[in-house]
Structure formats: C-alpha cells, structure tokens
Amino acid sequence: MFLSIDAGNSNIVFGFFDAKEQKWDPVLRMETQRGMEFNYLKKNMSLFFLESSISPSDISSVGISSVVPEINENLRKAVRAYLHQDAFFITERSYKPMAVTTKKPAEMGTDLMANAVAAYDYYGSDCIVVDFGTALTFTVIDHSGEILGVTIAPGLKTAIKSLFTNTSKLPEVRLELPDSAIGKDTVHSIQAGILYGYTGLVRGMLETIRKELPQDFKVVATGGLSKILTNLQGEFDLIDNNLTLKGIKLITEQNN
Ligand SMILES: Nc1ncnc2c1ncn2[C@@H]1O[C@H](COP(=O)(O)OP(=O)(O)O)[C@@H](O)[C@H]1O
Ligand SMILES: CC(C)(COP(=O)(O)O)[C@@H](O)C(=O)NCCC(=O)O
Numbered sequence: 699m700f701l702s703i704d705a706g707n708s709n710i711v712f713g714f715f716d717a718k719e720q721k722w723d724p725v726l727r728m729e730t731q732r733g734m735e736f737n738y739l740k741k742n743m744s745l746f747f748l749e750s751s752i753s754p755s756d757i758s759s760v761g762i763s764s765v766v767p768e769i770n771e772n773l774r775k776a777v778r779a780y781l782h783q784d785a786f787f788i789t790e791r792s793y794k795p796m797a798v799t800t801k802k803p804a805e806m807g808t809d810l811m812a813n814a815v816a817a818y819d820y821y822g823s824d825c826i827v828v829d830f831g832t833a834l835t836f837t838v839i840d841h842s843g844e845i846l847g848v849t850i851a852p853g854l855k856t857a858i859k860s861l862f863t864n865t866s867k868l869p870e871v872r873l874e875l876p877d878s879a880i881g882k883d884t885v886h887s888i889q890a891g892i893l894y895g896y897t898g899l900v901r902g903m904l905e906t907i908r909k910e911l912p913q914d915f916k917v918v919a920t921g922g923l924s925k926i927l928t929n930l931q932g933e934f935d936l937i938d939n940n941l942t943l944k945g946i947k948l949i950t951e952q953n954n
C-alpha cells in the first residue's frame with residue numbers, strides 16, 4: 699500500500715492507496731497543531747493503523763506534502779519510528795521529473811503542486827484547481843503543464859473564525875447555506891454573508907481568470923469544504939477530495 703500524508707493547516711490527512719481495489723481507503727484525518735510532539739504523532743498514527751487493521755509492513759512507500767514546516771521534523775521521525783522507513787518529503791527539488799512546471803517552485807505550497815500534478819494527469823489540458831482548505835486557492839495550469847499562477851483567499855472556516863475572533867458580538871456559526879441571502883438574525887446574517895459571499899467569490903474568480911486567458915479551462919474542486927457551497931456544483935467539472943493525495947503519490951513515484 700502507498701501512504702500519502704497531506705499536512706495542511708487544519709488537518710493532517712493520511713490516505714492509504716489500495717492497489718488491488720485501485721482506491722483510496724481509508725482516508726483518515728487528525729487536527730493540525732503547530733506544536734505537535736513526536737510521541738503524539740506516532741501514537742495517533744499507530745491508532746489509525748490499528749483501527750483500519752493495516753500493518754506497518756503493508757506500506758510499500760510513503761510520500762509527504764507539508765505546508766506546516768513546524769511539524770516536519772517530528773512527522774519525519776514518527777514515520778521512521780512507526781513504519782521503519784523514510785518518507786519521501788516533497789520539496790521544490792521534487793518537481794524536476796514532473797510534466798507540471800512552475801516559475802517560483804520554492805514559494806508555492808507543495809499541496810498546490812500536488813493538486814496541479816494530479817489534475818494535469820487527469821485532464822492533460824488547461825485546468826483550474828479550486829482547493830477549499832484553510833485557504834481557498836485557485837491554481838491555474840495550461841495545456842503545456844505550466845502553472846500560470848495561484849490565487850489565495852481566506853477559506854470559508856477561516857473567514858467565519860476571523861469574524862468571531864475580531865468582534866465582541868459575533869458568534870462562530872455553522873457552515874450552512876441559508877435559504878435567503880438577507881439575514882433575519884445574527885447567525886443567519888453571518889451564514890448569508892459567508893456562504894453567498896463565497897459563492898460569488900468563487901464564481902467571480904473563475905470568471906476573472908477566464909477573462910485573462912484565451913482558452914477555456916476545466917475546473918476541479920477539492921479540499922475538506924468543497925461540498926459546502928452546494929449552489930456551486932454546476933461550476934465544477936469534477937469534485938475530487940483525494941486530489942492532493944493522488945498528486946503526492948504521483949510526485950513520489952516519479953522521484954523514485
Ligand atoms: N469530510 C469533511 N466534512 C466536513 N468538513 C471537513 C471534512 N474534511 C475536512 N473538513 C474541514 O474542512 C476544513 C478544511 O480542511 P482541509 O481541506 O483538510 O484543510 P487544510 O488542507 O488546510 O488542512 C477544516 O476545517 C476541516 O475540519
Ligand atoms: C496556500 C496554502 C496556505 C494552502 O494551505 P491549506 O489551506 O491547504 O492548509 C499553502 O499552500 C501554502 O502555505 N502555500 C505557500 C504560499 C504559496 O503557495 O504561494
């Protein structure tokens with residue numbers, strides 16, 4: 699089994715690729731904390747294996763994308779201690795053999811590169827990846843595999859949290875699309891502002907990106923919050939929550 703580890707700002711996702719069934723199963727997540735200790739990571743990792751009846755020896759190789767550098771060393775050590783092998787950590791040096799290229803490899807998040815690689819592997823043509831994570835990102839890839847650029851906005855939960863932490867009277871609300879865009883109480887007002895607001899943000903960004911470029915693009919959505927904006931589904935050619943896991947696997951294999 700191949701193990702992809704996607705360390706994001708909210709969650710560390712462990713995705714196991716079952717080669718026989720050709721599917722990602724199980725996909726498990728733990729909350730990201732910046733000060734995660736080696737022992738904590740190792741223990742949580744071992745719990746994932748125990749609860750899914752997977753033995754460390756079932757894992758042929760491990761690829762990691764992390765956009766949380768604070769935890770990299772402990773994550774590396776935890777994999778080594780529990781799985782008795784070294785994980786392949788994606789860095790900008792891993793992009794050499796890939797069909798996807800980027801002009802500022804050192805700056806771009808490895809999760810965005812993984813998304814781009816997986817989307818390009820799937821379509822092999824112009825595409826935009828929209829990732830609904832802690833950040834809401836748009837990554838534009840053209841038919842030659844070049845990453846034309848990235849757009850970064852606050853993610854949905856991040857926007858909700860910012861209202862809650864920056865005001866005295868606004869509560870933290872659930873991410874639910876209300877019936878009306880005109881709020882009748884505080885909770886409804888925030889839900890309307892965030893969920894209808896972000897619907898417009900995503901539509902507007904796709905429209906603006908398309909205006910800047912001559913060709914049309916396929917749109918792939920991913921990330922933990924990709925299915926919250928139900929009124930946006932028509933904008934996406936594909937929703938694939940395992941896109942980053944797939945890209946991590948492709949990059950790791952191309953480098954081996
Ligand atoms: N299956 C899910 N259902 C609902 N919320 C989810 C799911 N998976 C992740 N989330 C939430 O979506 C948010 C973004 O998650 P994720 O895409 O993993 O972000 P990141 O890559 O930044 O860590 C997080 O707040 C997470 O708790
Ligand atoms: C944009 C991101 C914060 C997205 O992270 P996520 O929402 O997946 O946790 C991450 O890819 C990152 O830290 N990127 C570095 C800056 C860049 O990509 O240009």
Ligand SMILES: [K+]
Nearest residue numbers: 706809831942
């Ligand atoms: K992510």
